[in-house]
Amino acid sequence: MSEGIAFPGLDRFPDIVSALDLVEKRMVEATRVDDPVHSEITAYLAKAGGKRVRPLLALLGARLGGVIAETAIEAGVAVELIHLGSLHHDDVIDESPTRRGRRSVNANWGNSVAILAGDLVLARASEIGARLGRRASELLARTLGTIVYGQMLELSRAYDLESDVEGYLEIIEKKTASLISTSIALGGMTAGLEDSDVETLAEYGRLMGIVFQVADDVLDVVGSSDRLGKPVGLDMIEGTYTLPVIYGLRSDRSEELAGILRRIKELKMTEGLVADDGDSGARYAVSDEIASAISRACKLLVDTGSVGASLDFAQDRAQAAKALLARFEESPVVELLEGVGEMILGRLPKELVS
Ligand code: GRG
Numbered sequence: 181m182s183e184g185i186a187f188p189g190l191d192r193f194p195d196i197v198s199a200l201d202l203v204e205k206r207m208v209e210a211t212r213v214d215d216p217v218h219s220e221i222t223a224y225l226a227k228a229g230g231k232r233v234r235p236l237l238a239l240l241g242a243r244l245g246g247v248i249a250e251t252a253i254e255a256g257v258a259v260e261l262i263h264l265g266s267l268h269h270d271d272v273i274d275e276s277p278t279r280r281g282r283r284s285v286n287a288n289w290g291n292s293v294a295i296l297a298g299d300l301v302l303a304r305a306s307e308i309g310a311r312l313g314r315r316a317s318e319l320l321a322r323t324l325g326t327i328v329y330g331q332m333l334e335l336s337r338a339y340d341l342e343s344d345v346e347g348y349l350e351i352i353e354k355k356t357a358s359l360i361s362t363s364i365a366l367g368g369m370t371a372g373l374e375d376s377d378v379e380t381l382a383e384y385g386r387l388m389g390i391v392f393q394v395a396d397d398v399l400d401v402v403g404s405s406d407r408l409g410k411p412v413g414l415d416m417i418e419g420t421y422t423l424p425v426i427y428g429l430r431s432d433r434s435e436e437l438a439g440i441l442r443r444i445k446e447l448k449m450t451e452g453l454v455a456d457d458g459d460s461g462a463r464y465a466v467s468d469e470i471a472s473a474i475s476r477a478c479k480l481l482v483d484t485g486s487v488g489a490s491l492d493f494a495q496d497r498a499q500a501a502k503a504l505l506a507r508f509e510e511s512p513v514v515e516l517l518e519g520v521g522e523m524i525l526g527r528l529p530k531e532l533v534s
Contacts, residue, residue, distance in 0.1 A: 187236065187523065189516055196239050199248045203235045203256040210257055210304045211264075221289055222297045225264050228280040233392070234259040234359060238367035241381050243513045245371025252370045254308050258320055259363040261305035266327050266359075268298025273331070274418060277464060281409050316366055323362040330354025339419035339445050341438050343426050349390070352397075357389025380504050387501035388520055394494040395524050397422035398487055401478050402529055411466045413474030416441060417448050423493060427486035428477075440477045444470060491532060494525060 190197060211223040235256030242252030270276070271284040272291045278284055286294035302324065309320040334351045337343055365382035373381070399408060400415045401424050415422050421429070421441070428437045447470050466474075481487050498521025508514045 187516075189519070190236075192512060193243070193516075195248055196236070196243060199239050199253055199256070200232060200235060202253050203232070203239075203260065206253065206257045207235075207260055207264075210261060210308065211301055213300070221285065221293060222300050224285055224288070224297070225267060225279065225301075226261075228282050230260075230263075230280055232260060234263050234363040237360060237364040237385060237388075238370075240513055240517060241364040241367025241369075241373075242371040243367075244377075244381070244508060244511075244517075245368055245373040247371075249370060251312055252367055254312055255316065255363075255366045255370050258305045258308040258312065258316075259359060259366065261301050261308070262320065262324055262327070262359060265298045265302035265305060265324075266331075268294050268301065270331070272298075273335070276410075278409060312366075312370070316369060319362055319366060319369075323358050326354045326358040330356075330358070334420060337421075339441075340421065341429060341441065343421040343429070345423065345426055348421075348423055348426055352390060352393040353386065356393040357386045360389030360392060361385030377507070380507060384501045384504045384517070387497045387504075388524070391494045391498045391501070391521055391524050394423055394490055394497075395527055398424060398490050398494070398528060398532070401425075401481050401487055402532060411464050411471070411474070413444075413478060414464070416444055416474060416477055417466070417470060419445060419448075423490040424481045424486045425477075427489045428481045428484055431484035431486060433480055433484050437477060437480055440473050440480070444473045444477070447473070487532065491525070491528070495521075498522070498525065 208223050208226045211226045212219040213222055238256040238259055239248055239252055242248050242255070267279060268285055271279055272286050272294050275286070276284050277287045284294070285297055289297075305320065305324075306317070309317040330351050330353070333347075334355060337347060337351070361382045362385070364385040365378050368378045368381045397415065400413060400422065403412060405411050411417070416425060425437070425441070428434065431437070447467065451467050451470070502518050502521060505514050505518055
């Protein structure tokens with residue numbers, strides 16, 4: 181199973197907890213088609229769990245403006261459906277055998293069906309967006325375009341040993357932070373917050389989205405495969421050179437790291453990254469040689485301080501996001517939002533987070 185984020189303190193908000201339940205039900209309903217056979221496919225990922233970070237942020241944004249209205253729940257469904265649609269496509273691109281601890285849609289039904297199911301889910305998100313009005317609908321459509329463009333940039337920079345922090349930031353802002361930003365801003369819009377407050381929430385979400393992705397990228401280096409639900413170092417195998425790797429490539433052991441990364445690429449190209457359909461279900465099968473190269477790379481990234489520097493980068497942004505909330509009156513919701521950075525970074529091994 182992949183790691184989840186616990187949201188301590190959420191039980192103090194029974195209205196948000198019950199709104200999240202409603203989002204859950206509506207989301208599954210929204211992914212159904214006329215017949216049960218195809219519905220099993222189109223609703224498969226919606227039923228597979230997930231942290232529901234985006235709907236939660238939409239609801240918290242709405243709660244900042246007062247009560248959670250029906251439109252806030254719809255906003256929560258729309259943003260999670262966009263997330264789900266992009267996951268369908270992401271798993272096809274990565275040939276991923278698993279998602280959320282289960283076989284992926286593509287592993288079960290093939291790439292064509294997975295792409296179509298993803299498109300259907302996205303179409304349902306845009307129907308809901310249209311019901312929320314033109315401003316919401318434009319924001320959701322723009323965000324979807326941004327996510328797709330971010331993914332195109334990521335693909336075009338695969339295995340690029342010249343990858344830099346600026347380029348990395350551009351990619352993660354687009355592929356991850358844009359939807360997190362939209363989620364909380366849209367929630368605030370549904371509650372009628374003033375434009376300047378909505379803009380602050382959007383910026384808060386952008387910064388937290390960066391924190392979220394950097395934490396994910398650090399986990400790829402220092403996590404355990406059991407808890408991640410995928411092999412450690414998968415990003416390096418796939419040629420996605422994230423912040424710790426970029427720092428490593430600028431460290432005094434850059435040549436050594438570049439050599440390991442070149443070898444991993446060679447092995448990936450010759451061996452592929454096969455899905456092993458064993459008794460325990462689909463999973464990645466990584467050769468001993470790739471695993472040993474990955475383990476050397478990960479150790480180097482920790483020893484050169486590249487992991488630590490990535491965490492500092494994330495922590496700076498988490499603090500900046502928290503500081504933005506000063507414009508809102510103190511309240512339990514603001515307090516919860518102030519703690520989101522710590523929650524995200526709390527997913528990382530304790531000894532890494534100061
Ligand atoms: C939407 C047509 C279309 C294409 C999408 C593949 C692609 C283009 C974009 C990739 C977007 C993507 C998957 C970004 C990564 C975002 C991310 C951090 C995913 C993991 O999110 P979590 O941890 O997952 O919230 P859960 O399972 O908890 O929901």
